[in-house]
Every structure is written in structure tokens, then in C-alpha cells.
Amino acid sequence: MPTSMPVRGLWTMVLFMLASPVQAQEQDAAARFGAVGAIDSISLSPDGGQIAFISPSTRGGNDLFVVGTNDGASPRRILRANGAPEFLFWCDWESPARILCGTGGRQTAGRDIVHFSRMVALDSDGENRIFIRGENRYVRFGSQLINWLPGQDNRIMLISPAGAVNSISTFNDDERLIEGARTYAVGYLTDDAGRLRVLVSNAPSGTGMVDETFRYFARPETGGAWQPLSAHDIATGEGFRPVSIEEGTNHAFGFGKVDGRTAIQRIALEGAAKIETIFAHPEVDVSDILRIGQGGRVVGAVYSTEKPHAVYFDPGIKALAAQLETALEGRMVRIIDATVDESRFLLWAGSDTDAGRYYLFDATAKRLRPLLVDRPMLEGVALSEVRPISYAAADGTRIPAYLTLPPGKTGVAGLPAIVMPHGGPSARDEWGFDWMAQYFAQRGFAVLQPNFRGSAGYGDDWYQRNGFQSxxxxxxxVADAGRWLVAEGAPAGRLSIVGWSYGGYAALQSGVIAPDLFQKIVAIAPVTDLSQLRREESRYTSGRIKRDFIGTGPHLREGSPAENAGRIHAPVLLFHGTLDQNVEIAQSKTMVRALKDAGRPVELVEYPGLAHSLGTAAARTDMLRRIDAFLAK
Structure with missing residues (x-):
């Protein structure tokens, strides 16, 4: 394969189709950066003849489009979810001519916000639509896909809410029992022949609460009884967690710990359960396994140091990825999907200054064709480079972070600045495109995103006891990130902090411990009261896990911004969706009451019917405009 591959355009009209509804809006920075990505989900048919993709609609929901991969093909919409309350979450190819989609949404049920889901199958022309297992109404706990059964056209393997495994036709709902219901079974892993090989178990308590320990059982290739394989504690990350059966072998790939960091390992499914480490990094956690094709063949793993990296176990895929990165001028490249024979590949490529675009690569013809742009509103906009840096915390520890400066600027001196802590807290920021950081840079701010201690991705010692208990x-x-910006020359009177979810919590709590550091505080969907959070989470099946995660002790009061609102000096602006199941809007309302009781200035902006991500262009554009005006006061 040549190292320089021809890049030829495809579906130019698709780009205009996706961009035009947004381009009709006001062309200001808030509208451009607040526009949600044009692609929610994308997949390649097993024969490579068609591509299906989900794109947000202008009416608040999203649409499923199908387009041929031949030159001159035009996309056609074959399914729409209106977003009130149902959305398309994912769509993939069951066969070269039939698609399966997962749909769902959120609704209120008394004082609770509940999630519902169901699956629908349809032909690639939109005909012969059927709801799987007759779930033509919203189902709180719908069936889950566990195998595509590629050797059996138009049949899939599902686990029902009761724990039974069935093979089901996607045409007539004909159902055949494969494995009887087990109340403790919450999932299965299958091999490439469609055999059940690993049972995932979690024994709920008498109150219905999910336990922190998941137990795994293996079945021999020839069948028989389930035998204990491993156990995994989701609170500590200890123990082996299988996630995929290795193709053509009697092993399972999964995650385990090596020297306090998450690594890729594999385990034998029969005989002695010996665990072998496939890849571990000495500084950071492995964040994911890379798979391709309908069968999900494992080809590599992903980790992130200063920048994201992929390591490939498959020599052919490794060589392909290297040449594609060369052809795409050093952008990050991820293989999204592949045909059954792996002759065609669907790719994503992007960087800090490129929000991302999709390509089709024909390995036989050595032809690389651009397909779709993820954020057409930003085409032609000069984005800012993201620089990995580190700064010293109060105790001398070096904290990794990412600095985004306005286009053309080389230093922080003289610039208004924003610290933007990430959510989670079991998460981390990574190098790449970030729509909020890029927006603020366009507006003239220096933006610093710290991976503070308590962040995930750097191993157990860095994670400590998580961002709430520690x-x-x-x-x-986070506060020391602000001090670093001031030391670098940012005006102390123009230093603000903006955070989402846990980042919103950190923004508010920074105002508690350093009242005069940040002049403005913006918190989006924040946790504000840890004791209240424990009570709220107790209503859900994950309540025991969340309760232990938050912990008990003095930190519940000392670490709650709402309990210490009188210490905050800066004006506060809050945003929250009314259907936020991750962090209930009651958290923001509690903060408003506490700040008003303390005589502090505060405003809460509510977005009716929206969840934690505030995932509409209208909401995000409105939010960016309001933040811009707030910071300018």
C-alpha cells in the first residue's frame, strides 16, 4: 500500500444537507460552537454497499439516514424520532439490507426520572418495520442485544429483562429459547460461533439494589455447567472484568489491574483460569479496547498520556492505521467499522483543530474517500491549538492540564482566563477538540483544563478515594490552576471558573475554599449537596454503589457547596435540565436557596425536558450566549 493515498470526495451534498438548517441561523460564535455534532452514530453494512448514520433533526429529535457507498448516491431519511420523548441512540446493520436501532429516552414517574428503551428493525429503504419482542410501547428495562448471529440472516440474540436468552427474527418476531431465565444474570458474552461462553452475574439485594461486585462464570466450548471465572469490584476496579471473547481461541479479553493501573488482559475459559497481561502502560490506564466489524473483533487498545494513543495487536490493522495517519496528516484515526471480509473500512479522523470527519477506505483499490464532517458549522473557522502543560499544586505535585489560547496568541499574559474542570469525577480530559474550550478561546479567553488528583486515567494513586471523598x-x-494562570500574567480581576457536572461542583467548591480567587462562577448541572445526593441516589437500583462512592463523614458537610454558601463571594450562574437523571435539578435549586439565604447573587437557568448533556443546539447556543454576557459584566 502506498504511504500517500488519493483522497477523493463523496456525498458533497450530504455535507450541505446537514449544514444548511444550522447555517440559516444567526452566524455568531455561540451558534457555531453550540451546534451539536452532525453524526450521533454511523455504521457500514456488512457488504460495504451502504452506510447508515443518525443525525440531529432541526425539530429536536434525530433522524436515521441511509446512503449507498457508490459515487453519486443520495442519502435518504428512513426513520425519525421526534425527541418528545424518544431518541435514536444507535443503529447498526443486522444484514446487508436490514438495520436494527436502539431507541429510548427519559420520562418522569412521580418524583423519579426513569429511562425507557426498546429496539426496532427495518429494511434499509425504511420498509418492513417491526418492534423487537413486541415492545411497541415504552419499556423501562428493555431487551439487550448480545449477538448479531451473522451466520443466521435476520435473526439476533437478546437477553430479556427477566434474564432469558432468545434468538429472535427481526422480520416476524419468531422467538427461540437459548438459555432459561436466571434472576442473577445481567449479561452474557458470546464467541464468534454465537455460543454463550461467559455469564455476567450480579445478585441484587432484597431492596433491588445492584451490588458492587460482578461475578463471571465460564461455560466450556462444548457446553455444560457454568464454572466460576472471576469477580470484579466496580468501586475499586479490582479483579478481572471480561468484555469480549477472543476470536478463534478459548480465551476472553478484559480489564484488570497491573501496578494499580488498568490494563488489557486475557483469561483462559477452560482449565486453570490463568490471566495474561496483553498490554499495560507504566504511567496511565488503558481506557478502552478497539474492535472492528459486526463481530467486534478485538484489534487493539486505547490509552492517553499527553495525547491519545492506540496500540494494535493485529499486525495488518497496525500497518493500515499507520498509513492512514500519514495520509490524513497526523490526525488521530479510529476505525469505526469494517465489512465482513475487512476490505472496506469506515474511519473517523480528527485533532484539536479539527472537530472530526468520516472517511471510507477501500483496501483493495487503495482509495480513501471523505464522507461527512462532524461539525459543518465550524468549517472554515480557525480553531485553537490545545497545548499539554503541567503546573505545580500547593504541595509541589505536578498537575497535567490542557491550555487553549485564542487563535494567534502564544501566552496567557494579559488575557482573561477560565479554569474549566472536567466532570465525572471518574473521568479525565484528553487532548483533542472541545467545543466549550474552543468557544471561550474564540471569545478571547485563555482556557485551562486540569486533570486534578481524583481524575481517572492515571492509576489508583492519582485517583485517591475519588473526587468527592478526596x-x-x-x-x-483546581484552585491552583487558577493561581497558575494569574502567575502567568492573566489579570486577577478577569479570572473565572466554568464547570459541568462534577466540574460544576468543583467550580462552586473552589469558591468556598478560595473566595477571592475566581471573580465569576458558572456551574452546569452541578452536584451541590453530598448528603442530598446520597438520598437522591438511594431511590435507584445503583443506590448502594453511589452511596458507598460518596461515603460518609465530615466531608459530606465540609465538601458541599450548598452547606458553605456563605463563604462564596463571586456571582454564580447555574444551568440545569429538568430531566437530568445524572444530577437532579434539585441540586441546583438547593444551591440557589443557600446562596440567596446568604445574600449572594445567583441565577438559575432551567431547560425544560432536557437531560444532563443539554443536548440540543438551541439550549447550548443559549447557554453560551448567557455565559458570555455573564463573564463580560
């Missing part, structure tokens, strides 16, 4: 260290690191 809040003093985590929030202290």
Missing part, C-alpha cells in the same frame, strides 16, 4: 485535594488542585 475533595480537598481535587478542588485544591
Amino acid at each position: 475533595w480537598r485535594t481535587a478542588v485544591g488542585d
Whole structure:
């Protein structure tokens, strides 16, 4: 394969189709950066003849489009979800001519916000539509796909809410029992022949609460009884967690710990359960396994140091990825999908200054064709480079972070600045495109995103006891990010903090521990009261896990912004969706009451019917405009 491959355009009209509804809006920075990505989900048919993709609609829901991969093909919409309350979450190819989609949404049920889901199958022309297992109404706990059964056209393997496994026709709902119901079975892993090989078990308590320990059982290739394989504690990350059966072998790939960091390992499914480490990084956690094709063949793993990296176990895929990165001028490249024979590949490529675009690569013809742009509103906009840096915390620890400056600027001196802590807290920021950081850079701000202690991705020692129980260290690191900006020359009177979810919590709590540091505080969907959070989470099946995660002790009061609102000096602006199941809007309302009781200025902007991500262009555009005006006061 040549190292320089021809890049030829395809579906130019698709780009205009996706961009035009948004381009009719006001062309200001908030509208451009607040526009949600044009592609929610994308997949390649098993024979490579068609591509299906989900794109947000202008009416608040999203649409499923199908287009041929031949030159001159035009996309056609074959399914629409209106977003009130149902959305298309994913769509993939069951066969070269039939598609399966997962749909769902959120609704209120008394004081609770509940999630519902169901699956629908349809032909690639939109005909012969059927709801799987007759779930033509909203189902709180719908069936889950566990195998595509590629050797059996138009049949899939599902696990029902009761734990039974069935093979089901996607044409007439004909159902055949494969494995009887087990109340403790919450999932299965299958091999490439469609055999059940690993049972995932979690024994709920008498109150229906999910337990922190998941147990795994293996079945021999020839069948028989389930035998204990491993156990995994989701709170500590200890123990082996299988996620995929290795093709053509009697092993399972999964995650385990090596020297306190998450690694890729594999385990034998028969005989002695010996665990072998396939890849571990000495500094950071492995974040994911890379798979391709309908069968999900494991080809590599992903980790992130200063920048994201992929390591490939498959020599052919490794060589392909290297040449594609060369052809695409050093952008990050991820293989999204592949045909059954792996002759065609669907790719994504992007960087800090490129929000991302999709390509089709024909390995036989050595032809690379651009397909779709993820954020057409930003085409032609000069985006800012993202620089990995580190700064010293109060105790001398070096904290990794990402600095985004306005286009053309080389330093922080003289620029208004924003610290933007990430959510989670079991998460981290990575190098690449970030729509909020890029927006603020366009507006003239220096933006610093710290991976404070308590962040995931750097191993157990860095994670500590998580960002709530170790809040003093985590929030202290966030405050020290602001001090670093001032030391670099940012005006102290123009320093603000903006955070989402846990980042919103950290923003508010920074105002508690350093009242005069940040002049403005913006918190989006924040946690504000840890004791209240424990009570709210107790209503859900994950309540025991969340309760233990938050913990008990003095930190519930000392680490809650709402309990210490009188210490905050800066004006506060809050945003929250009314259907937020991750962090209930009651958290923001509690903060408003506490700040008003303390005589502090505060405003809460509510977005009716929206969830934690505030995932509409209208909401995000409105939010960016309001933040811009707030910071300018």
C-alpha cells in the first residue's frame, strides 16, 4: 500500500444537507460552537454497499439516514424520532439490507426520572418495520442485544429483562429459547460461533439494589455447567472484568489491574483460569479496547498520556492505521467499522483543530474517500491549538492540564482566563477538540483544563478515594490552576471558573475554599449537596454503589457547596435540565436557596425536558450566549 493515498470526495451534498438548517441561523460564535455534532452514530453494512448514520433533526429529535457507498448516491431519511420523548441512540446493520436501532429516552414517574428503551428493525429503504419482542410501547428495562448471529440472516440474540436468552427474527418476531431465565444474570458474552461462553452475574439485594461486585462464570466450548471465572469490584476496579471473547481461541479479553493501573488482559475459559497481561502502560490506564466489524473483533487498545494513543495487536490493522495517519496528516484515526471480509473500512479522523470527519477506505483499490464532517458549522473557522502543560499544586505535585489560547496568541499574559474542570469525577480530559474550550478561546479567553488528583486515567494513586471523598485535594488542585494562570500574567480581576457536572461542583467548591480567587462562577448541572445526593441516589437500583462512592463523614458537610454558601463571594450562574437523571435539578435549586439565604447573587437557568448533556443546539447556543454576557459584566 502506498504511504500517500488519493483522497477523493463523496456525498458533497450530504455535507450541505446537514449544514444548511444550522447555517440559516444567526452566524455568531455561540451558534457555531453550540451546534451539536452532525453524526450521533454511523455504521457500514456488512457488504460495504451502504452506510447508515443518525443525525440531529432541526425539530429536536434525530433522524436515521441511509446512503449507498457508490459515487453519486443520495442519502435518504428512513426513520425519525421526534425527541418528545424518544431518541435514536444507535443503529447498526443486522444484514446487508436490514438495520436494527436502539431507541429510548427519559420520562418522569412521580418524583423519579426513569429511562425507557426498546429496539426496532427495518429494511434499509425504511420498509418492513417491526418492534423487537413486541415492545411497541415504552419499556423501562428493555431487551439487550448480545449477538448479531451473522451466520443466521435476520435473526439476533437478546437477553430479556427477566434474564432469558432468545434468538429472535427481526422480520416476524419468531422467538427461540437459548438459555432459561436466571434472576442473577445481567449479561452474557458470546464467541464468534454465537455460543454463550461467559455469564455476567450480579445478585441484587432484597431492596433491588445492584451490588458492587460482578461475578463471571465460564461455560466450556462444548457446553455444560457454568464454572466460576472471576469477580470484579466496580468501586475499586479490582479483579478481572471480561468484555469480549477472543476470536478463534478459548480465551476472553478484559480489564484488570497491573501496578494499580488498568490494563488489557486475557483469561483462559477452560482449565486453570490463568490471566495474561496483553498490554499495560507504566504511567496511565488503558481506557478502552478497539474492535472492528459486526463481530467486534478485538484489534487493539486505547490509552492517553499527553495525547491519545492506540496500540494494535493485529499486525495488518497496525500497518493500515499507520498509513492512514500519514495520509490524513497526523490526525488521530479510529476505525469505526469494517465489512465482513475487512476490505472496506469506515474511519473517523480528527485533532484539536479539527472537530472530526468520516472517511471510507477501500483496501483493495487503495482509495480513501471523505464522507461527512462532524461539525459543518465550524468549517472554515480557525480553531485553537490545545497545548499539554503541567503546573505545580500547593504541595509541589505536578498537575497535567490542557491550555487553549485564542487563535494567534502564544501566552496567557494579559488575557482573561477560565479554569474549566472536567466532570465525572471518574473521568479525565484528553487532548483533542472541545467545543466549550474552543468557544471561550474564540471569545478571547485563555482556557485551562486540569486533570486534578481524583481524575481517572492515571492509576489508583492519582485517583485517591475519588473526587468527592478526596475533595480537598481535587478542588485544591483546581484552585491552583487558577493561581497558575494569574502567575502567568492573566489579570486577577478577569479570572473565572466554568464547570459541568462534577466540574460544576468543583467550580462552586473552589469558591468556598478560595473566595477571592475566581471573580465569576458558572456551574452546569452541578452536584451541590453530598448528603442530598446520597438520598437522591438511594431511590435507584445503583443506590448502594453511589452511596458507598460518596461515603460518609465530615466531608459530606465540609465538601458541599450548598452547606458553605456563605463563604462564596463571586456571582454564580447555574444551568440545569429538568430531566437530568445524572444530577437532579434539585441540586441546583438547593444551591440557589443557600446562596440567596446568604445574600449572594445567583441565577438559575432551567431547560425544560432536557437531560444532563443539554443536548440540543438551541439550549447550548443559549447557554453560551448567557455565559458570555455573564463573564463580560
